[in-house]
Amino acid sequence: MxxxxxxxxxxxxxxxxxxxxxxxxxxxxxxxxxPPEAAILYNIDDYKKVDPALIGYTEVRQIKPAFRELYGMACDADDKIYVTGDEQLAIFDPAGDEISRIDLGHEAKCVTLSPDQLIYLGLNHTVAVLDRNGKALRSWVAESESAVITSVAAGERDVFVADAMNKVVLQYDPAGNLLRRIGEKDPESERPGFIIPSFYFDLAIDPDGFLWVVNPGLHTFENYTFEGKLRASWRKTAFDLEGFGGCCNPTHMAILPDGSFVTSEKGLVRVKIHDPTGQFRTVVAAPNQFAEGTVGLDLAVDSRGQILVLDPKTGMIRIFAKRSS
Amino acid sequence: MNNEKEKLGRREFIKDALRTMTAAVIGGMGGFIGGRAAKNTVWQLDPNKCVQCERCSTHCVLTESAVKCVHAYDVCGYCQLCGGYHRPGAKIQDTAAENQLCPTGAIQRTYVENPYYEYTITEALCNGCGKCVKGCGAFGNGSLYLQVRHDRCLNCNECAIATVCPSGAYQRVPSDRPYILKGQQGQGS
The missing domain is CATH 1.10.287 (Helix Hairpins)
Incomplete structure (x- = not known):
């Protein structure tokens, strides 16, 4: 057994x-x-390829600001570079050497210079104004504490503030008095207003003194008079170089002296130029020039027409100049 | 004298034996309870690690994968041009089949108001390929993501998808918190 x-x-x-x-x-x-069946593979790398002949700029220099996080950048008439990050503002001379650093006490997501060379900062829901030496002159809360300021542009007598949370452009006088709200949804005219799926909402004043606002959800550039009236617009929705794809592009823009638009995008991370009517002109930097996961490329233009790209992923200011040919 | 010592020794022996047995019983119970607790886990994939390799749709032991796309509505931009819904090359942002990214037509697009659209997953059609997740993450807010649905998952000891997941996104999570959610729901869990 x-x-x-x-x-x-x-x-x-x-x-x-x-x-x-x-x-x-x-x-x-x-x-x-x-392996996964080839028939169902979806590779977005195909959309990242750019014909080298369409790239009209080359990277000539990099500046590495001593910041852990980078947010906003501007360039003044003397080509000094202003960069915000880590609750500070750093100023660089045209050679790329840091010449001053100012504690702000809050994160400044955006910075710009007025024609009289005052520094305007967007500190979450507050606009702060500094003189060229960094001395605080005044500040004001942008209408409500729910505001998220993503861009500021300053003219001679007007300051325009992009509030991404409330989807509106706020127009102030230089003392901080609210003059009007621009671009709100208007059921009567069937204007949908600004469509801001994520916190990217940029604006700038062009060399002719007109306000341009990016409506990222509609891939549209909207031109407003200083009285808040829509004057013109152009729209390009496309994943190819002719336009802008995704939910909210372009994320940032700057305007060249000839009125052309320099744009940066997320998703398909690239920097390119469109002429004042919206026609694609050239690529400044192709997707393969950025690291995976790059987002939030702030832009500035210097007096020589060089394009400055603030790359938060690499922690650098990357400077692109026109190819000589 | 020796007898007394011997008697004391026996008492000590019995006491020690009882102590040991008690400790063994307690230890055994602890081990049993701990073991039971450790067994009360289920497979889930971390959407923050997922790279949308599409293996979830092909390697589940179920013919129709237990992995499905879910939608964090509070993260969604309700965009007219949705990176998760439309093929990247789509010229027109409508609901035509040739413009849709989903190979099974599992995403319903509903007009809300100009220019907003709501996107809803038809779970019965979703095969868990994650194409929409890739598109949404690349071009949108990343509101679409994959999850193992526990009304379908067999909770195999060795998950066939986990063995081939290239990003190590699969992990065991407590069965009383079986999902790794995005958005406000995720913050609450």
């Missing part, structure tokens, strides 16, 4: 081992070695 039980036990053990081997070998062949 004992011997029979022993034989049965051995037989069962052998069967179990064989079953284990067969089971594991099946799993290996069916699971590990089976």
């Amino acid at each position: 004992g011997k029979i039980l022993t034989y049965v036990g051995i037989a069962l053990a052998v069967a179990a081992v064989l079953a284990g081997i067969i089971f594991s070998s099946n799993r290996t062949s069916s699971a590990v070695n089976k």
